[in-house]
Amino acid sequence: MTATKGLEGIVAASSSISSIVDGVLTYRGYDIDDLAVNASFEEVAYLLWFGKLPNAAELQELERDLSEYAPIPDSLIEQMKLYPPDTNTMAALRSAVSALALYDEEADDMSREANERKAIKLQAQLPTIIAALARIRQGEEPVAPQAGLSIAENFLYMLRGEKPEETSVKALDQALVLHADHELNASTFAARVTVATLSDIYSGVTSAIGALKGPLHGGANEAVMKMLKEIGSLDQVDSFIQQKLDNKDKIMGFGHRVYKNGDPRAKHLQKMSSELGEMKGDMTLYDMSVRIEEIVTGQKGLKPNVDFYSASVYTQLGIEHELFTPIFAISRVSGWAAHILEQYENNRIIRPRAEYVGLTDQKYVPLEQR
Numbered sequence: 001m002t003a004t005k006g007l008e009g010i011v012a013a014s015s016s017i018s019s020i021v022d023g024v025l026t027y028r029g030y031d032i033d034d035l036a037v038n039a040s041f042e043e044v045a046y047l048l049w050f051g052k053l054p055n056a057a058e059l060q061e062l063e064r065d066l067s068e069y070a071p072i073p074d075s076l077i078e079q080m081k082l083y084p085p086d087t088n089t090m091a092a093l094r095s096a097v098s099a100l101a102l103y104d105e106e107a108d109d110m111s112r113e114a115n116e117r118k119a120i121k122l123q124a125q126l127p128t129i130i131a132a133l134a135r136i137r138q139g140e141e142p143v144a145p146q147a148g149l150s151i152a153e154n155f156l157y158m159l160r161g162e163k164p165e166e167t168s169v170k171a172l173d174q175a176l177v178l179h180a181d182h183e184l185n186a187s188t189f190a191a192r193v194t195v196a197t198l199s200d201i202y203s204g205v206t207s208a209i210g211a212l213k214g215p216l217h218g219g220a221n222e223a224v225m226k227m228l229k230e231i232g233s234l235d236q237v238d239s240f241i242q243q244k245l246d247n248k249d250k251i252m253g254f255g256h257r258v259y260k261n262g263d264p265r266a267k268h269l270q271k272m273s274s275e276l277g278e279m280k281g282d283m284t285l286y287d288m289s290v291r292i293e294e295i296v297t298g299q300k301g302l303k304p305n306v307d308f309y310s311a312s313v314y315t316q317l318g319i320e321h322e323l324f325t326p327i328f329a330i331s332r333v334s335g336w337a338a339h340i341l342e343q344y345e346n347n348r349i350i351r352p353r354a355e356y357v358g359l360t361d362q363k364y365v366p367l368e369q370r
């Protein structure tokens, strides 16, 4: 038995949700380039969960359910107020989502119907939790979700306490579409491993949030913004990046396990970053990002992934970097839930083997002789 480090190239599940073939990403057979410019995030969530695009009545019903489930229990808000003020937002989100299960009477109901309902509840409640965590951290009262708003609009509304302008809503909605699912990425795999024991959907999503938090995965978008802040200005980019490359440090937001010729989502985020910069009349972050890309791609052949330009996009939307990875979770919970439902439908416990490389033939030595 020989292990493959990082399971590279191992096909560990069959799935009909999303695919990456020759650098083309599709959700249920629809090219991400098509969905990114045409579909709303709610349509995409429906597509991932139910395998087809919704008709008008189906979409309306989903939007109504999302609005109905968006409020979170008052006692959960009180609990979140007790979290230490400087807590990492992903750690707080992980705890709050785990706690959410305690308030759901059907948390352990394993029927398909109940699990679909819980998928919609989780999708509806994650934005409410994240906006509440952000406001609590600022010393402000959480703003309750407003019925009838899209997920993107409601999130920005709950965050800011006032209705956002159309351009921001559109940009965030498109970013949510782009992040919704991605085959067997680390957090989705974590979710599938967890629920393959027939544990509940909340356990699966809590595991996934833990996996998404790391800087090699979803946490990279926050790391990119920290790097841009540390660099500070366009004229500092060359020396900063060169030093990192010389030290063999990783440049966050670059590289990918599957895409070697570029992440198809990155170009949409780059375009958005440029457009938002132009609208704000400040191209600094965009120009810095483009220069970083020129150097890293030029010298290492590494291309930006989905996390690279999302950092400047979210900053241009006035969002603080502590919320970048949680926003990724707002989108990706749609994909996690789709994979969890798929795993339950055709389940077998996920239990691979390990190649043992430790000591052998050891004999027990009594404590007093050690």
Ligand SMILES: CC(=O)SCCNC(=O)CCNC(=O)[C@H](O)C(C)(C)COP(=O)(O)OP(=O)(O)OC[C@H]1O[C@@H](n2cnc3c(N)ncnc32)[C@H](O)[C@@H]1OP(=O)(O)O
Pocket: 006, 215, 216, 217, 218, 220, 249, 250, 251, 252, 253, 254, 255, 256, 257, 258, 300, 302, 305, 306, 307
């Ligand atoms: C949503 C997402 O999860 S997208 C990914 C987000 N993560 C990041 O942006 C973090 C930075 N990137 C990385 O750490 C990696 O590219 C990963 C984790 C995305 C993929 O990892 P792997 O498939 O294991 O690639 P691996 O680390 O083996 O990289 C291959 C080579 O490229 C180098 N490399 C990969 N990414 C980078 C990078 N961002 N900066 C500098 N060098 C890099 C590696 O050091 C390695 O070099 P070597 O062969 O000389 O040792």
Ligand SMILES: O=C([O-])CC(=O)C(=O)O
Pocket: 179, 181, 182, 184, 185, 186, 217, 257, 258, 305, 306
């Ligand atoms: O697929 C991966 O390994 C990481 C990624 O891009 C994602 O989860 O969107």
